[in-house]
Amino acid sequence: MQYAALASGSKGNCHAFCDGERTLLIDAGLSLKQVRVRMESLGLDHRTIKAVALTHEHSDHIGAVGVMLRNTDWAFLATPETKLAVEGIHGSEIPHNRWIPLRAGFALDWWGWRVHPFTLPHDAADPVAYRVEVSGFSAAVVTDLGHPTALVADHCRDLDLLVLEANHDVEMLREGGYPPTLKARILSRVGHLSNVSMAELLASVLSPRLRTVVMAHLSEQNNDPELVRVVAEEVLRGWQASLHLAHQRQALRPELPATLAASH
Ligand SMILES: [Zn+2]
């Protein structure tokens, strides 16, 4: 199994899981061209992409849906509420034969993969994060949440790989140049995860099994990658997990432990 963060941040999000035969993208916030370019740059075959699972309708997660609808035959996994919201924004329909309906809390069998969407506290129609399980490999992509919940933590236990939001440093955000309404939105219970809240959530789901941690959706204005690294390393001290930071402009493919990379 392979995982790549093709892009992560407020300007666009796209993650990829590949088992060699099939690739599932999480979110469509990166142009189709860049999806292909960045996958190839990592040695992953973009022709294996079969579907995109959408988390919610904010533009940094769905910006490329229209182009992907017109130029690929990929399927779209989304809850009915998110599908409706995306269609409203794009003004085009996701055809029924290309829509795989989801319901938060219910796992879906996708070509033998277990794709499990679960609810996040975020200001969108029906926001979800995904847990993906394939042949004994378990991962979750958890971004765009205002605060850690017990439900989110439950879905982040017993993972091999966790991709977790570390959006902002509260002080940097408060003192920065964002308009007050935007600051309030980000800081709210349905906004984005601060470094402190990230550390709290990460600490609550640590296990010997967790070997790879990717910090994601970092704010370029309101966070400092070095600070994120320090905060996360403090939590991970004494554990086996390797730490990575996902980028906005550059793809990241963390090397997974050999047993996991081979398990498909
Ligand atoms: Zn986002």
Ligand SMILES: [Zn+2]
């Ligand atoms: Zn969002």
